[in-house]
Structures are given as C-alpha cells and as structure tokens.
Amino acid sequence: MTGIAPVARIDGLAKTRRDSERSFTLTLPRLHLAAGDRLALVGASGSGKSTLIGLLALATSPDRAERFDFWASEGNRLDAAAAWRSADERRLTDARARAIAYIPQRDGLMEFLTVAGNIRAAAELAGAGTGLDLAGIVDALGLGTLLSARPARISGGQRQRVAVACALARRPRLILADEPTAALDTENATRVMSSLCRLATEQGAAIVLATHQLALAAEYGFSVLRAESSRTGDEWATIFRPA
Numbered sequence: 001m002t003g004i005a006p007v008a009r010i011d012g013l014a015k016t017r018r019d020s021e022r023s024f025t026l027t028l029p030r031l032h033l034a035a036g037d038r039l040a041l042v043g044a045s046g047s048g049k050s051t052l053i054g055l056l057a058l059a060t061s062p063d064r065a066e067r068f069d070f071w072a073s074e075g076n077r078l079d080a081a082a083a084w085r086s087a088d089e090r091r092l093t094d095a096r097a098r099a100i101a102y103i104p105q106r107d108g109l110m111e112f113l114t115v116a117g118n119i120r121a122a123a124e125l126a127g128a129g130t131g132l133d134l135a136g137i138v139d140a141l142g143l144g145t146l147l148s149a150r151p152a153r154i155s156g157g158q159r160q161r162v163a164v165a166c167a168l169a170r171r172p173r174l175i176l177a178d179e180p181t182a183a184l185d186t187e188n189a190t191r192v193m194s195s196l197c198r199l200a201t202e203q204g205a206a207i208v209l210a211t212h213q214l215a216l217a218a219e220y221g222f223s224v225l226r227a228e229s230s231r232t233g234d235e236w237a238t239i240f241r242p243a
C-alpha cells in the first residue's frame with residue numbers, strides 16, 4: 001500500500017493480553033496506510049481484530065512498536081511509539097480526537113439527540129463543525145427525510161447510515177469500522193458499504209474494516225490482512241499478514 005499522503009506507518013507492533021486462564025499475543029509485522037487506502041482485517045472470532053482496531057485507534061498501548069507513525073493531518077507526524085513510551089496521553093488523545101473516527105458494529109448513536117443532532121455533535125467534538133458540508137453527507141447517505149427523527153424511530157440500516165454520517169462529519173484521516181454491516185441484511189449492508197467507501201474516497205480518508213464478510217470487502221476493493229492464529233497450551237497468538 002503506497003500513496004501520496006501517508007496516514008500510518010507501523011512496523012514490528014506487538015501486544016499481549018493476559019487473563020487468569022490464558023494469554024493472547026498479537027503481532028503486526030508491517031502496516032503502511034495512505035490516504036484513500038481500504039484495508040480489511042479478516043479472521044475468526046477471537047483472533048484479535050478488535051484488539052488491532054484498538055491499537056490503530058491509539059487507544060490500546062502496544063508492548064512493542066519498532067515504528068508507529070501516525071499523521072493526524074498532512075505533514076503533521078506523530079511518533080506514537082514514542083508517545084506511548086513516554087505516556088504522552090495528551091498527544092495521543094489529540095490525534096485520536098481530530099483524525100480518527102470509529103464505527104462500531106452497532107451504531108453507538110446518542111438516543112436523546114435527533115439524527116441531525118448526532119451528526120452535528122460528532123463534527124463539533126472533532127473540531128470539524130466549521131464549513132462542514134452536512135447537506136452533502138446527508139444527501140449521499142439518503143438521510144434527508146430522517147434529520148429530525150430520534151434514533152429509536154428509525155431502522156437498523158438507517159441507524160448504521162447515520163453512524164457512517166457521524167464518522168464522515170468528523171472529516172477523519174482514518175476510519176476504523178468494527179464489523180459495521182454484521183447486523184444488517186444484504187441490501188442495507190451494500191448501501192452502508194457503498195456510501196462509506198465512496199465518501200471516504202472523496203474525503204481522502206483511509207478505511208480499516210474488521211469483518212467476517214470477505215466477499216463484501218473484496219467487492220469494494222479492500223486489500224486484506226489475514227489473522228494467522230496458533231495455540232500452544234494456554235498461549236494463543238495471532239500474526240496479521242497480507243492475504
């Protein structure tokens with residue numbers, strides 16, 4: 001994956017999680033992402049996709065990172081490996097808030113705000129409210145008639161499109177999506193994926209998508225990092241490698 005504007009360059013990343021019964025180690029030898037890239041993380045349940053999303057979100061600290069550079073804007077490189085080593089929470093939080101949007105499996109909307117209120121709140125929280133083309137995003141996602149509705153009154157597919165609108169309204173450089181279409185039927189999954197991909201491309205954002213739906217990811221031109229998992233006794237391990 002190469003491109004003009006880098007978003008993340010990660011080499012030699014590792015993270016171990018332990019509980020009383022077992023340990024799980026995730027290794028990511030290399031991931032270089034540029035603006036406009038589309039990458040799918042594919043693997044069985046428990047193989048570490050969500051853990052990797054947390055690492056990419058600058059939310060989970062790596063145990064080892066030979067290199068972990070993140071560009072919150074063009075020309076503005078954060079050495080996240082150094083920031084984690086020195087516990088520089090402020091710089092990590094700032095980059096995360098400004099440049100990374102997250103779409104969960106179920107939408108995470110604020111029930112007490114209307115659809116329009118949710119989208120505006122997402123933009124304001126990321127400091128992206130000024131000059132936001134709210135109408136363009138709303139039109140592209142077919143949400144025009146729903147703006148004054150509360151989330152409880154709209155369907156699962158519509159809610160997920162609002163979640164995509166919230167992510168895009170933040171004008172992120174990196175969109176992390178954790179199985180965003182898993183709870184949707186085929187028609188709604190297609191609608192969410194096509195609008196997400198088209199608008200992210202227009203904005204120049206990279207997308208990283210955790211998914212079991214390899215066919216859907218292939219259809220939208222995602223390259224694939226596959227989880228290769230192994231087990232020795234109570235030690236589990238996954239390496240994410242290009243498929």
Ligand SMILES: Nc1ncnc2c1ncn2[C@@H]1O[C@H](COP(=O)(O)OP(=O)(O)OP(=O)(O)O)[C@@H](O)[C@H]1O
Nearest residue numbers: 017018019024043044045046047048049050051052
């Ligand atoms: N906070 C934690 N403490 C200890 N182990 C954890 C923690 N979170 C996750 N794990 C373990 O890490 C491994 C990877 O979990 P993760 O949720 O990243 O997988 P996943 O591929 O996203 O799974 P799914 O597709 O089911 O969401 C699992 O074995 C899980 O038990």
